[in-house]
Amino acid sequence: MKTIAVIAYDKSSVQVYADQVNYFMGNRAKTILYSVKDNFISQIMPADLYLISTCAYTELNNIRKYLPLKGEVVIIRVTIRKNSLKQLLKVPPRTKALLVNISHKMAIETMALLNQLGVDNIDFYPCSPNEEYSQSIKFAVTPGESRYVPEGITDILDIGPRILSSETIVEMMLKLHSEELMEEDRLKEYFQDLVDDNYNFNRMFQRSVQMEGLIDILQSTLNIGIICMDGDSVIFFFNKKAEEILNLTKQRVFDKKAGDVLPFIPFEECFSTRREIKERMLKVQNVDISLSIVPVVRGYDFIGAMATIQRFSDEEFRQHKLRCQLMNKGHAAKYTFDSITGDDII
Numbered sequence: 001m002k003t004i005a006v007i008a009y010d011k012s013s014v015q016v017y018a019d020q021v022n023y024f025m026g027n028r029a030k031t032i033l034y035s036v037k038d039n040f041i042s043q044i045m046p047a048d049l050y051l052i053s054t055c056a057y058t059e060l061n062n063i064r065k066y067l068p069l070k071g072e073v074v075i076i077r078v079t080i081r082k083n084s085l086k087q088l089l090k091v092p093p094r095t096k097a098l099l100v101n102i103s104h105k106m107a108i109e110t111m112a113l114l115n116q117l118g119v120d121n122i123d124f125y126p127c128s129p130n131e132e133y134s135q136s137i138k139f140a141v142t143p144g145e146s147r148y149v150p151e152g153i154t155d156i157l158d159i160g161p162r163i164l165s166s167e168t169i170v171e172m173m174l175k176l177h178s179e180e181l182m183e184e185d186r187l188k189e190y191f192q193d194l195v196d197d198n199y200n201f202n203r204m205f206q207r208s209v210q211m212e213g214l215i216d217i218l219q220s221t222l223n224i225g226i227i228c229m230d231g232d233s234v235i236f237f238f239n240k241k242a243e244e245i246l247n248l249t250k251q252r253v254f255d256k257k258a259g260d261v262l263p264f265i266p267f268e269e270c271f272s273t274r275r276e277i278k279e280r281m282l283k284v285q286n287v288d289i290s291l292s293i294v295p296v297v298r299g300y301d302f303i304g305a306m307a308t309i310q311r312f313s314d315e316e317f318r319q320h321k322l323r324c325q326l327m328n329k330g331h332a333a334k335y336t337f338d339s340i341t342g343d344d345i346i
Contacts, residue, residue: 001027001028001029001030002025002028002029002030002048002049002176002178003029003030003031003032003045003046003047003048003049004021004025004029004030004031004032004047004048004049004050004051004172004176005031005032005034005044005045005047005049005050005051005071006018006021006031006032006033006034006051007034007035007036007044007050007051007052007053007056007063008034008035008036008052008053008055008056008076009035009036009037009053009055009056009059009102009103009106010035010036010037010038010102011033011035011037011038012102012144012145012161013053013055013102013161014033014034014035015033016144016161016162016163017051017053017076017164018031018033020163020164021051021164021172023186024169024173024181024186024187024190025176025178025181028178028181029048029176032045032047036055036056036059036060044066044067044068045068046068046070046071047068047071048071048072048176049071049072049073049074049172049175049176050067050071050072050073050074051074051076051168051172052073052074052075052076053075053076053078054075054076054077054109055103055105055106055109057075058105059105072175072176074168074171074172074175075168076164076168077164077165077167077168078113078162078163078164078165078168079113079117079162079163079164079165079166079194079195080113080114080117080143080159080160080162080163080194080195081159081160081163081193081194081195082193082194082195083193084159084160084195085117085118085119085195087157087159088114088119088121088122088141088157088159089118089119089121091121091122091157092121093121094121094123095121095122095123095139096122096123096125096134096136096137096139097122097123097124097125097137097139097140097141097157098124098125098126098127098133098137098139098140098141098149098150098153099111099114099124099125099126099127099140099141099142100127100128100140100141100142100145100146100148100149100150101126101127101128101142101143101145101148102128102129102145102148103128104126104128104131106128107126107127107128108126110143110162111124111126113162117195122141124141125137127140127148127149127150128148129148133150135152137153138152138153138154138155139153139155139156139157140153140155140156140157141156141157141158141159142156142157142158142159143158143159143160143161143162144158144159144160144161144162146158163194165194166191166194169187169190169191170182223241223310224241224308224309224310225239225241225242225243225244225245225246225308225309225310226238226239226241226242226306226307226308227239227242227253227258227262227265227306227307227308227309228304228305228306228307229258229267229304229305230303230304231301231302231303231304233257233258233259233267233268233271234255234256234257234258235253235254235255235256235257235258235261235262236254236255237306238250238253238254242309245284245287245289245309245310245311246262246284246285246309247285248261264282264284265282265291265293265307265309266280266293267293267305267307270293270295270305271295271302271305274295274297274302275295276292276293276294276295277291277292277293278292279291279292280292281312287311287313288311288312288313289309289310289311289312290309290310290311290312291307291308291309292307292308293305293306293307293308294306294307
């Protein structure tokens with residue numbers, strides 16, 4: 001059986017972390033609890049692993065001197081549950097709130113965590129026991145420390161205690177050589193309930209997928225060929241209209257150097273001059289094509305280019321259709337000469 005020493009700033013935090021460890025490890029480990037606030041830190045016994053909160057770690061300048069020589073160390077990284085994040089994001093923008101925790105330092109840590117997780121609709125102000133606060137603020141958010149909320153505040157959102165992040169649990173399992181526990185359903189369910197360290201990335205990825213879908217719809221309605229290359233001149237986008245116009249399949253050009261597979265398109269000129277090429281005429285396979293290339297520059301770095309191509313005949317046909325529509329609008333004569341000539345024989 002493994003022995004895990006759980007070290008945190010106060011008793012309540014230690015108990016929360018220990019309960020989670022016991023839930024994951026079951027009868028494979030026993031936990032020993034230590035609180036810095038209650039001065040139990042000087043009595044640390046040997047253990048296989050020391051699980052230490054960041055607040056306890058920073059409170060003690062040299063925590064290593066309190067630890068026995070042997071044993072692995074894992075610094076706790078915390079997060080919140082997805083349901084708690086949803087509650088926070090429902091709060092109206094620019095709402096002022098006290099962030100209440102057991103100490104000023106822990107309140108600041110919690111504010112930093114929520115900011116990292118994308119909670120930017122609330123203006124937080126740290127608050128801890130006996131700390132002065134603005135009386136104009138009537139709303140408080142706390143991670144399971146409602147008992148420390150000032151008496152005058154009745155509007156309280158308790159998001160529950162901060163809990164061990166997936167990264168912390170995985171590191172703990174690896175250092176205890178208990179990787180097989182990560183296959184258990186209770187751990188998988190726990191991970192699914194977490195707002196993990198990749199939450200913002202996942203949100204941005206979902207948005208990028210949505211934007212990609214919108215771009216696909218847009219380019220399919222424009223009736224033009226679109227070709228994109230990256231900063232290494234490698235083609236990474238080649239739509240169906242480009243395939244049709246150039247009589248080339250996507251597979252033949254995708255992930256290949258533009259100069260090798262499309263030498264007639266002056267990507268290199270665009271690369272060297274960093275200037276847009278506007279409506280240049282090309283003849284490809286005896287077909288007149290209108291070409292434009294836009295460089296993509298970030299700062300001073302060339303990171304790619306986008307070319308748009310269109311058959312000249314397609315553009316002429318489009319212009320012809322527009323002219324026909326214009327001819328049917330505006331003032332049109334309602335009468336002809338037949339309307340004023342009679343049938344009488346003179």
